[in-house]
Amino acid sequence: MVDESEKSQAQxxxxxxxxxxxxxxxxSRGLEQKRSEQVQAAIYRISEAAQSAQNLDELxxxxxxxxxxxxxxxxxxxxxxxxxxxxxxxxxxxxEYDEYWPPYKPGKGLGAFIMRTGKPLLAxxxxxxxxxxxxxxxxxxxxxxxxxxxxxKTQHGKTIxxxxxxxxxxxxxxxxxxxxxxxxxxxxxxxxxxRKQAEQALQQQAxxxxxxxxxxxxxxxxxxxxxxxxxxxxxxxxLNRYDLVLFYLHEGDQxxxxxxxxETAIGFYSxxxxxxxxxxxxxxQTGKAIFSINITADPRCTRTEVKEAGLQSFAAMLLKSGEDxxxxxxxxxxxxxxxxxxxxxxxxxxxxxxxxxxxxLLHSEVQEYAIDLERSVKQRTAQLENTNKELQAFxxxxxxxxxxxxxxxxxxGNILLEDYGSQLDEEGRDLLRRLRQSSQHMxxxxxxxxxxxxxTQQEMTRGKVDLGALAAEVFHELNSLETDRKIVFTVGDxxxxxxxxxxxxxxxxxxxxxxxxxxxxxxxxxxxFNALVKNGEKIFFVxxxxxxxxMRFAKKLFAVFERLHSASEFxxxxxxxxxxxxxxxxxxxxxxxxxxxxxxxxxxxxxxxQE
Numbered sequence: 001m002v003d004e005s006e007k008s009q010a011q012x013x014x015x016x017x018x019x020x021x022x023x024x025x026x027x028s029r030g031l032e033q034k035r036s037e038q039v040q041a042a043i044y045r046i047s048e049a050a051q052s053a054q055n056l057d058e059l060x061x062x063x064x065x066x067x068x069x070x071x072x073x074x075x076x077x078x079x080x081x082x083x084x085x086x087x088x089x090x091x092x093x094x095x096e097y098d099e100y101w102p103p104y105k106p107g108k109g110l111g112a113f114i115m116r117t118g119k120p121l122l123a124x125x126x127x128x129x130x131x132x133x134x135x136x137x138x139x140x141x142x143x144x145x146x147x148x149x150x151x152x153k154t155q156h157g158k159t160i161x162x163x164x165x166x167x168x169x170x171x172x173x174x175x176x177x178x179x180x181x182x183x184x185x186x187x188x189x190x191x192x193x194x195r196k197q198a199e200q201a202l203q204q205q206a207x208x209x210x211x212x213x214x215x216x217x218x219x220x221x222x223x224x225x226x227x228x229x230x231x232x233x234x235x236x237x238x239l240n241r242y243d244l245v246l247f248y249l250h251e252g253d254q255x256x257x258x259x260x261x262x263e264t265a266i267g268f269y270s271x272x273x274x275x276x277x278x279x280x281x282x283x284x285q286t287g288k289a290i291f292s293i294n295i296t297a298d299p300r301c302t303r304t305e306v307k308e309a310g311l312q313s314f315a316a317m318l319l320k321s322g323e324d325x326x327x328x329x330x331x332x333x334x335x336x337x338x339x340x341x342x343x344x345x346x347x348x349x350x351x352x353x354x355x356x357x358x359x360x361l362l363h364s365e366v367q368e369y370a371i372d373l374e375r376s377v378k379q380r381t382a383q384l385e386n387t388n389k390e391l392q393a394f395x396x397x398x399x400x401x402x403x404x405x406x407x408x409x410x411x412x413g414n415i416l417l418e419d420y421g422s423q424l425d426e427e428g429r430d431l432l433r434r435l436r437q438s439s440q441h442m443x444x445x446x447x448x449x450x451x452x453x454x455x456t457q458q459e460m461t462r463g464k465v466d467l468g469a470l471a472a473e474v475f476h477e478l479n480s481l482e483t484d485r486k487i488v489f490t491v492g493d494x495x496x497x498x499x500x501x502x503x504x505x506x507x508x509x510x511x512x513x514x515x516x517x518x519x520x521x522x523x524x525x526x527x528x529f530n531a532l533v534k535n536g537e538k539i540f541f542v543x544x545x546x547x548x549x550x551m552r553f554a555k556k557l558f559a560v561f562e563r564l565h566s567a568s569e570f571x572x573x574x575x576x577x578x579x580x581x582x583x584x585x586x587x588x589x590x591x592x593x594x595x596x597x598x599x600x601x602x603x604x605x606x607x608x609x610q611e
Contacts, residue, residue, distance in 0.1 A: 035177070035181070038069065038070060039070065039181055039184060039185065042066045042067070042069065042070055042185055043185055043188050045062065045066045046062070046063060046066055046185065046188045046189060046192050047188060047192065049062035049063065049066075049192065050191070050192035050195050050196055053196060055196075055200060056091060056193070056196050056197065056200055057091075057092070059192060059193065059196050060078060060091065060092035061092075063078070063092075063163075063189055063192070064076050064092070064094060066185075067163075067165065067182070067185070070178070070181050070182075070185075071148075071165065071174065071178040071181065071182070072165065072167055072172035072173075072174065072178075073165045074094070074096070074167075074172070075094065075095045075096055075165060075166045075167065075168065076092075076094050076164070076165050076166075077090055077092060077093040077094065077095065077101075077163075077164055078090070078091060078092045078152075078161060078162070078163050078164075078189075078193075079101075079111050079161050079162050079164070080152075080160055080161035080193075081106075081115060081159070081160065081161050081162075085340070086105060086106065087103050087104070087105060088103060088104050088105070088106060088111060088112075088161075089103045089338075090103075095166075096168055097141070097143065097168075102293070102294070102336055103293065103336075103338060107138070108135075108136070108137050108138040109137065109138065109140060110123060110137055110139075110147055110149055110164070111149060111162045111164065112137075113131070113136060113137045114149045114150070114151050114162045115151065115159060115161075115162065118151055118153075118159060119151070120148075120149065120150040120151070120179050120182070120183045120186075121147075121148070121149050121150075122146070122147075122148050122174060122175075122176065122178070122179045123146065123147040123148070123149075124145075124146055124174075125145065125146075128144075128147075143168050144166050144167070144168060145167045145168060145169060145170060145172075145173065146166065146167045146173055146174040147164065147165075147166045147167075147174075148164060148165050148166070148174045148178060148179055148182060149162050149163065149164035150162070150163055150164075150179070150182045150183045150186040151186065152186055152189060152190035152193065153186065153187060153190055154187070154190045154191055154194050155187065155191060160190055160193065160194060161190075161193075163182065163186055163189055165178075165182070208345045211239055211349075212345075212348055212349060212352060214235065215232075215235045215236070215349060215352055215353075216352045216356075218231040218232075218234075218235050219231045219232050219235070219352060219353055219356035219357075220355075220356050220359070222360070223359060223360055223363035224360060224363075225258070225357070225360040225361065225364055226258075227360075228353075228356045228357055228359075228360045229247050229258045229259040229357075230259060231356075232245075232247060232259075232329075232353045232356070232357075233245045233247055233259050233260070233261045234261070236329075236331070236349070237261055241333075241337075242331045242332065242333055242337075243311075243332060243333050243334045244260075244261070244262070244311065244330070244331070244332035244333075245259075245260070245261050245329070245330070245331060246259075246260050246280065246328075246329070246330030246331075246332075247259040247260070247327065247329060247330075248280055248284075248327050248328045248329075248330070249326065249327040249357075250284055250319075250325050250326055250327050250328070255278075255280055255281055255284055255327070255328060258327075278301070278302070279292060279295070279298075279300055279301055279314055279316045279330070280316045280328040280330045281328075282300060282316070283316035283317075283318060283328050284318075284325055284328050287318065287325060288318070289315070289316060289317050289318055289343070289346070289347070289350075290314075290315070290316040291314075291315050291338070291339040291340045291343070292313060292314045292315070292339075293312075293313050293336055293337070293338055293339075294312060294313065294336060295311060295312065295313065295314050295332075296312070301314070310334055311332045311333070311334060312332075312333060312334060312335055312336045312337070313332065313333045313335070313336050313337040313338070313339065314330065314331070314332045314339075315330070315331045315332075315339035315346060316328055316329070316330050316331075317329040317330075317331070317346050317347065317349075317350035318350060318354075319350055319353060319354035319357060320351075320354055321354060321355075321357075321358040326354060326357060326358060326361065327354070327357060329350050329353060331346070406439045406442055406443045406446075407439075407443070409435065409436075409439040410436050410439040410440055410443075413432050413435045413436040413439070414436060416432055417429060417432050417433070417436075460500045460503065460586060460587075461500055461501075461502075462498055462499055462500050462587075463498070463499075463500075463501070464496060464497075464498060465496065465497055465498070465499045465500075465501045465504060466495065466496050467495040467496065467497050467499070467504060467508070467529075467540065468491045468492065468493065468494075468495035468496075468529070470501065470504060470505060470508060471491055471495070471508050471512070471529040472489075472491050474505060474508045474509050474512055475489050475508075475512050475527070475529075478509065478512055478513055478516060479516065482516060485520075485525065486524075486525075487516065487519065487525040487526070487527055488524065488525065488526045488527070489526075489527050489528075489529075490526075490527075490528045490529070490530070491528075491529050491530070492528075492529065492530030492531055495529070495530070495531055495540065497538075497540070497607045498607070498608075499587055499607050500586075500587070503583045503586065503587075504583070506579065506583060507579070507580045507583040507584065507605075508529075508542075510576040510577065510579050510580050511542040511580060511603055512527065512529075512542065513576060514576055514577065514603075515527045515542055515544035515546065515601075517546075518544065518546035518547045518548075518601070519544050519545060519546035519547075520546075521546075521547065522545055522546055525544070525545065525546065526544065526545045527542070527543070527544045528541075528542070528543045528544075529541075529542050530543075537606060538606065538607075539604050539605070539606055540604070540605050540606070540607070541602050541603060541604045541605070542602070542603045543600065543601075543602040543603075544600050544601060544602075545599075545600040546600055546601065547597070547598060547601075548595040548596050548597050548598055548599045548600050548601050549593075549595045549596075549597065549601055550596075550597055551594070551595065551596065554592070554593055554594075554595075557577050557593050558577045558578055558580070558581040558591065577603075580603075580605070584605045584606075584607070587607045587608055588607070588608030589605055589606040589607040589608055590605065590606050591603065591604065591605040591606075592604055592605075
């Protein structure tokens with residue numbers, strides 16, 4: 001691959017090889033030998049300057065110095081034409097009366113005349129008068145005596161601007177030979193400028209890429225909004241292109257100032273701005289970036305205090321997240337600066353800052369949500385603690401205040417039967433027996449409810465539990481009460497779990513009691529405790545061949561006091577399975593049942609296996 005230095009050397013050699021023919025052209029036009037040698041030396045110097053100059057400003061100075069050795073060029077300027085913007089800029093101007101010319105639209109000036117005709121022009125006072133009378137051109141300065149301008153045409157015939165010299169006194173007049181010389185060197189000047197522009201554009205692109213890389217790293221280094229704002233402002237100012245940086249966030253129909261540098265400018269910018277009172281607000285309203293070369297003359301800028309601050313040019317860049325406008329970045333300079341020429345760079349920079357800002361805003365929302373969630377959890381925990389205290393108080397009241405009267409009813413009923421039973425007929429004695437049974441049943445319900453409520457209050461101690469051995473122990477203890485029955489009981493192998501042994505003993509006792517009760521009417525009762533693995537999950541189950549149930553009512557099985565069979569058919573109070581569900585839930589598991597009428601039932605449960 002050929003590098004840029006090799007290309008420059010090849011270009012210089014090609015231009016040098018054309019010089020003999022060019023010099024012959026000069027001599028054929030009547031230039032004396034000495035003058036021809038001066039021109040030849042000038043062309044060499046311009047070619048060398050195109051390679052050695054560090055930037056365009058240095059190249060322009062070299063061109064001016066070279067031209068000044070050939071003709072009166074105390075007053076000299078180069079103007080370049082931007083076809084896309086239809087705008088003249090004056091990157092180099094040395095003049096006795098003017099220090100700076102701002103960019104301007106082509107009109108009827110002499111430079112515009114050169115661009116239209118594509119030909120050189122030596123305008124003497126007589127020529128000025130002729131051009132004005134014909135309406136071809138307008139003379140801006142009446143101080144000029146002579147004006148000489150030539151088009152800057154590249155080898156490909158493209159006119160990129162105008163190079164001109166002018167005089168203000170009769171002692172230094174410009175002549176036709178000056179026009180020939182200036183026209184002759186103009187191609188070399190145009191090529192030198194074009195080459196240096198390309199080199200400088202590449203250098204600027206590389207610098208901007210490096211700047212954007214650094215900026216991206218800095219603004220994305222933190223998820224805190226104030227840190228992102230600070231990093232954005234500091235790194236934009238570090239580019240040494242702008243004198244003021246503003247950072248606004250979009251909130252409703254307002255822009256809220258988040259940061260400004262230098263901070264001394266805060267007096268000229270309010271904390272909030274509406275959509276109608278500033279260029280930044282107008283950008284948020286229209287959804288388009290705004291570039292203003294001269295805010296003093298820009299009717300869109302209505303803030304007089306900003307103009308009084310001495311700012312000249314301003315750019316307002318959108319900060320967007322998707323289609324949403326989240327803010328505006330404002331940039332300003334104390335000198336006239338055409339921000340539109342670097343619009344691509346500014347948009348990329350704004351996009352980087354917008355991305356980091358959006359990340360910070362999302363992080364802030366997550367943090368606020370986490371704080372709200374933590375607050376809600378604390379409130380909920382406090383409510384649960386209060387509820388538990390109330391339940392404990394209720395349990396205490398039930399155990400002491402309700403069971404006392406029930407015992408009294410049962411006791412007095414027993415006294416009546418024993419001491420006065422002979423004075424009652426059989427119906428009276430039956431009513432007293434029913435009264436005692438009801439009070440005793442109520443007492444049992446209260447005891448079961450108290451046990452159920454305590455399950456959620458007791459602290460769990462989990463460890464490795466052999467549920468197979470525990471099940472066998474529980475079943476045999478319950479079965480010992482069934483002296484007149486023979487139940488076939490089987491237990492699977494390797495039924496270990498990480499659980500609270502005491503609570504699992506209660507759960508298994510309720511499941512087995514249920515199975516023993518509902519197999520009472522089966523000639524050969526069978527009860528099995530085992531486990532299966534499904535989708536990597538271990539599922540324990542208790543299966544029986546008893547009365548079963550209608551699956552339409554399966555959801556009622558684990559509700560307190562819900563029964564699918566009458567008390568006359570099977571005793572019970574509807575607390576057992578609710579107790580099982582409470583215990584399994586505390587273990588982080590699930591419990592459910594399957595069955596069919598007169599075909600038995602299977603109760604499944606899982607336990608959270610994480611230790």
